[in-house]
Amino acid sequence: MRFSSPTSSDGVREQIFQLGDVPGVLWTPQDAAGPRPLILLGHGGGQHKMAPGVVFRAHRFVTELGVAAVAVDVPNHGDRIDERYDRIVAENRARVAAGEDLSSVVGSFQELAARQTVPEWRAVLDAVQELDHVGAGPVGYWGVSLGCGLGVPFVAAEPRVTAAVLGLGGAFGAAADLARRITVPVEFLVQWDDERVPRDRSLALFDALGSAEKTLHANPGEHGELPRHELDSATRFFARHLVQPG
């Protein structure tokens, strides 16, 4: 794990890193010492680890909760050019053009990508939790849209994750089966007028979650119009389940 020089702003220390092929960024409280909870943030499709929404949420979690936050580029996003994925994306466009259902194409793409991202993200947890100012505390996951499509298999596979905010995703491909394996508390976000994810598929994914404690939050608006008060809610959700559990 190689780190660039850290920078700081608004009480948050930011460290860009590279772990094998995976470029990432770690945010911690300015003067962090000792172990603390860690939140992994998954970015959306076409975005990257430093997308404004990711950075904004990471800063909020770090400053309000005192946790560490980490984000990495998904293959073929951000700093990771990957021609294999370009080829798959081109093939998928052709499948949709030929009349195949967009949702099922997206579902199969996310399944393919998750085979790579799940082990990558677990390796990132291993590495980051060895740092003194992160340590082996409980782990939360925040991810919507692509971050939900990749987050569901990750949360299902990774026992260190004890709470997750997911959403803007649907029961496509293997997602519902994987969601049934999730048993940690989940806050699940739905945009009521989502033009990309049919409402019934969103509700079906929430329904499939195996968690005894799960809350669906639905708001009017399209896929990209999550209201700001949902970040307040996510912050309190992590405070309840990650910082002061029990």
Added chain:
Amino acid sequence: MRFSSPTSSDGVREQIFQLGDVPGVLWTPQDAAGPRPLILLGHGGGQHKMAPGVVFRAHRFVTELGVAAVAVDVPNHGDRIDERYDRIVAENRARVAAGEDLSSVVGSFQELAARQTVPEWRAVLDAVQELDHVGAGPVGYWGVSLGCGLGVPFVAAEPRVTAAVLGLGGAFGAAADLARRITVPVEFLVQWDDERVPRDRSLALFDALGSAEKTLHANPGEHGELPRHELDSATRFFARHLVQPG
């Protein structure tokens, strides 16, 4: 409007009152002086103005938000024996026994009751807002189940209401048409495994709400199993829209 002697506990002053035929209770901060927002709480079916859940929520709103809270008995509930309603309830039981859909019977009953409760509740607002320690501030409404069935027509009719928490109710009878007239922010609670309100009718009522800002919160569990964290959320919702609007 006649008041009994006030009592106080935990920083909350409680005044039982009678306004015409309507028995009610007003809660205010111990040392309240001057105008403040007011939250009207609707109770559930078979409950009354002093049901533990109503009192608990009222105390929470008063102590955390500094607002006034008021609740009244619905006809044939609490201190209000009303033989006409007994007769209707008996008739409704017979209709259900004869195979009529329970939801439609409940819907028509709530429509009938709302013809009486909407003007009663508006008169209570008039009277309570004349008190110096309540005054003419913005009004919130909290009510689920029967409190939603009667709350939807009330919020639709009463322009002083600027924010409402509703839920555990469905698009029965005229409810959807009335919901379309509601334009204030709404937090809408759904129990995902509600044995009394079919899920699709709950979602249809949320869908019908005319509010630009509305949030659906769905949690696992039956009709009576609202999780405690939803009261935290309702308190913050009223803080946002009633106490510090804009």
